[in-house]
Amino acid sequence: MPSSQRTFPVQTGAHDTALTAGNQVRVRADGDNLSAAVAVLTHPDLAGIVDVVAWVRDGWLTVANAGGASRVALADPTGPWQVLRGHDPVAVQDPMHGVPMDAALDDPSPPNSRNSYPLAGVRLASAFADPHRSPDIVVVHSAAHHWPERGGHLGEHGSLDAGQSRAPLLLSGAGVRGRGMLDRFARTVDIAPTLALLAGASMTGPQGAEIDGRPLADLCEPGARHVVGLLWDGANCNDLLNMAGTGELPAVARLLARGCALAGGAIAEFPSVTLTNHTSALTAVGPGRHGILNNVYFDRETGRRIIANDSSTWHVACDQLRDGVWTIFEAIAAARPGVSTACVNEPVDRGATYSTFALV
Structure with missing residues (x-):
């Protein structure tokens, strides 16, 4: 331990804990580790x-x-x-x-x-x-x-x-009825049902009977010939919409002119990290159901540390999906046989007709 750090004893009944100032926290517990950790933190x-x-x-x-x-x-x-x-x-x-x-x-x-x-x-x-x-x-x-x-x-x-927790959510083009900046919010689990609606499909079905999200049916309608989804990773919708309004992002401004954006964006699932939320956005369920709990997490059942968000493991992230989880690509394939789908640089690709990660 660096000499600049100090350790503070914390008494919690039968528990002997220690608080370390700086970057480290140590816990010593004779009984209830959880209570001891909470006392420290x-x-x-x-x-x-x-x-x-x-x-x-x-x-x-x-x-x-x-x-x-x-x-x-x-x-x-x-x-x-x-x-x-x-x-x-x-x-x-x-x-x-x-x-x-x-x-x-x-x-x-x-x-x-x-x-x-x-x-x-x-x-x-x-x-x-x-x-x-x-x-x-x-x-x-x-x-x-x-x-x-x-x-x-x-x-x-x-x-x-x-x-x-606030990601951008902008809808534009054919099938989008909403217009302008809307003083409302959605969730990332609403994205897959909304994409499915535009494509003439549904996330509910034999495998996806229960989902956590809902389609934004008041803003969209079925019938688009092509549906394209872009994931702006790490962008807060305040920044994106402000830059579109000031002319710094003219392409985004043009999309907004043909559709709508939610001022409150899409509220991320927790934790608000990449693989957890990409998976939620494309399966319509939260991490407790799809199984991608974080970019890195521990699986007690297998005794393995799972690194989902790494260049060496992205392409197999879908292997960690829990049973019964349906991707947007599988939902479209079930509703519209023969319709082609593509997944580009996105690990949640199961069921896509073409996937760049599948090439890896």
């Missing part, structure tokens, strides 16, 4: 680093930080949250928080008390739903924290808050 000395800690136990999803704790029943994660102590860490769940760009710039990297965590219960419940791949505990770093000495940077993705 919610210690006031880590308040500037740890935004929210979440875990599941006895049918409850609980979130906590140094300022307070709350919980919601797993049976209904949309239901009311019970405040257990202090301030509810996810008290604000407004999906339109920080919209438009000026609102986000007025309060950059807000602390927990001024931040928003859209659909926190539903998204966290999904992250904990896989019996073998879900984590025991989730730790979300604060909006302002980063590790520059380790190559980190402000705005590192993966978090639960609105700023990190």
Whole structure:
């Protein structure tokens, strides 16, 4: 341990824990490791680093930080949250928080008390739903924290808050009825059902009877001859739409002129990272159902560390999909036999007629 770091003992009943200031946290527990870890991670000395800690136990999803704790029943994660102590860490769940760009710039990297965590219960419940791949505990770093000495940077993705969870969603061209900027939001799990609707198909069927998303049927209708989906990875819709409006992205502005964009974008599944959300966008289900829990995760059933988001493994990411999950390509093939589909530089390609990753 570097000499500049300090270790703080934390007494939690029978548990002997230690808080290490700096970049390391150590936990020593004689009994309940989870409680010991929570005690360390919610210690006031880590308040500037740890935004929210979440875990599941006895049918409850609980979130906590140094300022307070709350919980919601797993049976209904949309239901009311019970405040257990202090301030509810996810008290604000407004999906339109920080919209438009000026609102986000007025309060950059807000602390927990001024931040928003859209659909926190539903998204966290999904992250904990896989019996073998879900984590025991989730730790979300604060909006302002980063590790520059380790190559980190402000705005590192993966978090639960609105700023990190808002992806662009723009619909344009044949079959799109919506026009202009719409003061609303959707979810990434809504993307596959909407693409399927435009293509004259449905994500529901023999394999996809239950999905987490819904088609944006008030904005689109079937009948497009060609349907093209573009995934802007890592782009916040505030930035994209602002640049389109200022003329910096004229091609995006032309798309918007022939369609619509949601000012609140598409709220990502948690964690808000690439492979988890590409998979959700193209299967219409969250990570607890499709099985891609993160860019890197551990599978207890096989005892393997799964690296999904790497140049050496992307092309086999679909091998990790859970049974019963249907991709958009499989849905179109079932509804419209003979119609060709293509998947370019995207690992969630199962069922595509042509895939660049299949060549690998």
